[in-house]
Amino acid sequence: MTQQASARLSRRLITVWTICVLIFLYMPMVAVILASFSKQRYFRFPIQRWDTVWYEKAMESLSVRELLWTSLSIAVLVTLFSVVLAFFGALAFARYDWKGRKLYQRLVLLPIFFPQAVLGLALLLWFSALGVTTSWHTAVFAHMVWILPIVILIMSIQAYSFDPALEEAAFDLGATRWQVLREVTLPILSPGIISGGIFAFLLSWGNFPLSLFSTGADQTVPEWLYSKMVSGYTPMVPTLGSLTMSGAALMVALCYITWLILRARRRAQGLSKS
Amino acid sequence: MSTASPGDRQRWYRSPGLLAAAPAAIFLLIGFAGPLLMVIGFSFMPPKSFSLAEPPTLANYQSVISASYYISLLWSLWLATCTVIILFVVCYPVAYGMAKLFGKWANLVTVLIAIPLLISENIRLFGWLLLLLQNGILDGSLRSLIGVEMHGLLYTFPAIVLGTVYVYLPFMLFPLVIGISMIPDTLKEAASDMGASRWQVFWEVELPLSMPGIMIGGILTFILSLGSMAESKILGGQAIITIVDDIESAFTFAQNWPKGSVLSVLLIALSGLIVFMLFRRVDLDRIIGRR
Numbered sequence: 001m002t003q004q005a006s007a008r009l010s011r012r013l014i015t016v017w018t019i020c021v022l023i024f025l026y027m028p029m030v031a032v033i034l035a036s037f038s039k040q041r042y043f044r045f046p047i048q049r050w051d052t053v054w055y056e057k058a059m060e061s062l063s064v065r066e067l068l069w070t071s072l073s074i075a076v077l078v079t080l081f082s083v084v085l086a087f088f089g090a091l092a093f094a095r096y097d098w099k100g101r102k103l104y105q106r107l108v109l110l111p112i113f114f115p116q117a118v119l120g121l122a123l124l125l126w127f128s129a130l131g132v133t134t135s136w137h138t139a140v141f142a143h144m145v146w147i148l149p150i151v152i153l154i155m156s157i158q159a160y161s162f163d164p165a166l167e168e169a170a171f172d173l174g175a176t177r178w179q180v181l182r183e184v185t186l187p188i189l190s191p192g193i194i195s196g197g198i199f200a201f202l203l204s205w206g207n208f209p210l211s212l213f214s215t216g217a218d219q220t221v222p223e224w225l226y227s228k229m230v231s232g233y234t235p236m237v238p239t240l241g242s243l244t245m246s247g248a249a250l251m252v253a254l255c256y257i258t259w260l261i262l263r264a265r266r267r268a269q270g271l272s273k274s
Numbered sequence: 275m276s277t278a279s280p281g282d283r284q285r286w287y288r289s290p291g292l293l294a295a296a297p298a299a300i301f302l303l304i305g306f307a308g309p310l311l312m313v314i315g316f317s318f319m320p321p322k323s324f325s326l327a328e329p330p331t332l333a334n335y336q337s338v339i340s341a342s343y344y345i346s347l348l349w350s351l352w353l354a355t356c357t358v359i360i361l362f363v364v365c366y367p368v369a370y371g372m373a374k375l376f377g378k379w380a381n382l383v384t385v386l387i388a389i390p391l392l393i394s395e396n397i398r399l400f401g402w403l404l405l406l407l408q409n410g411i412l413d414g415s416l417r418s419l420i421g422v423e424m425h426g427l428l429y430t431f432p433a434i435v436l437g438t439v440y441v442y443l444p445f446m447l448f449p450l451v452i453g454i455s456m457i458p459d460t461l462k463e464a465a466s467d468m469g470a471s472r473w474q475v476f477w478e479v480e481l482p483l484s485m486p487g488i489m490i491g492g493i494l495t496f497i498l499s500l501g502s503m504a505e506s507k508i509l510g511g512q513a514i515i516t517i518v519d520d521i522e523s524a525f526t527f528a529q530n531w532p533k534g535s536v537l538s539v540l541l542i543a544l545s546g547l548i549v550f551m552l553f554r555r556v557d558l559d560r561i562i563g564r565r
Contacts, residue, residue, distance in 0.1 A: 125309065209503050229508055252389065
């Protein structure tokens, strides 16, 4: 076999393998969607009767609405707080040169490597020692301990490509610290802020180990799904699972479209200026 | 910083790193360092106590070491080892393709692999439950197509490994992509021009040069699967008891905070040691961004 032919063969093998891995990744999600359209109370495959009856039941159910509302409130607050804190955190991580930077970089990433279940239990202990009753408010705090470092990491990737000369130029032209932040730093970092925000929202929305120990009497969607999974099958699980999956897909699509529009607008502006 | 001369203030303008780091750092001190120190503190308290004011003792460490907790720790370590080895074998070709072969398609593959990360782990594991269940999707389709029965797939150790491999795949893949893309193509060409076989190029050029990525991916997935909980709960049933299961039952059912703290400290120390070794060898600035 010539060298070229063997290179072509290995290239083809790698492509086929990659497609297999992608199928492997999406197979369980397809399974959940299939199961959500089955009419039977107990799951059997092949599915005998297809129906959307469980979607109607989920829409009508008050407890489902409450679950979604709790998960949504937590995720929105986590996103807001994390993005604001991580914006400055990422500047300190990647943009500024300062004395404690190397140490800060390592310490701030530690929570990502920490087993989430243990972190959740430690926070449960912490809250009860401080006399704080756990509810969805404490879950916001708990989620942030793990999500904030991830958002800092994501925004840092953007902040590394930041040219400090831009800020300095603005200072030299007489801009105040606040003006520089608003009109130079913020726009440059905006792609990182948006992707950091998406990650914060969806990681909080889907989190289970931290919620399990920090929500107290309140319940999030992943917690409810888990409690139903271990206590026996109910068709509401794939239904609610499919609903949250389509919610996540919708959000990713919306962000992508916004990004496309923004890019097109920026390009148009660039053209009209030049 | 109470004696801020005008010169100092000028410097604050130019290097406000500490100022920018402060909010996140203070939050993590309260939300991460605080609970961590408290767990360490509780590990030295007498068994079953709920306050930190007792005289410190090593009784919990002794009882944990003499009891059979090493079994669950060994199971967790074995689970993590299996996961990392399988993930490396599965991910290396894909990462190689993404870094060197796919060109513009690599972006699409990246997005497709990242999207499942945004969907709750529980839902995806539930999908595997449906696939592996008796009368589930695998069992049911095999029976109706070729008449083979597939029982007993669920609630076994391999099912848990499948779960951890599945959930942590991106955490191995993305570091590998970064690692492999750091290999200059010219080195490989030079090696094959000098007569190295494909295998030799892989073994003596590609593998050593992509080591930083392999290390990060391996250690990240090792630690994540060491501390995993949902996989063994959902797909494993009672097949094995992991160290995290032990920690959880000590804190919740048994209400023995000091014992749970000792087990947590052992797990944290183990993962911490591994992360520490990683951070000593890897330059974050170089991996994430500039320089």
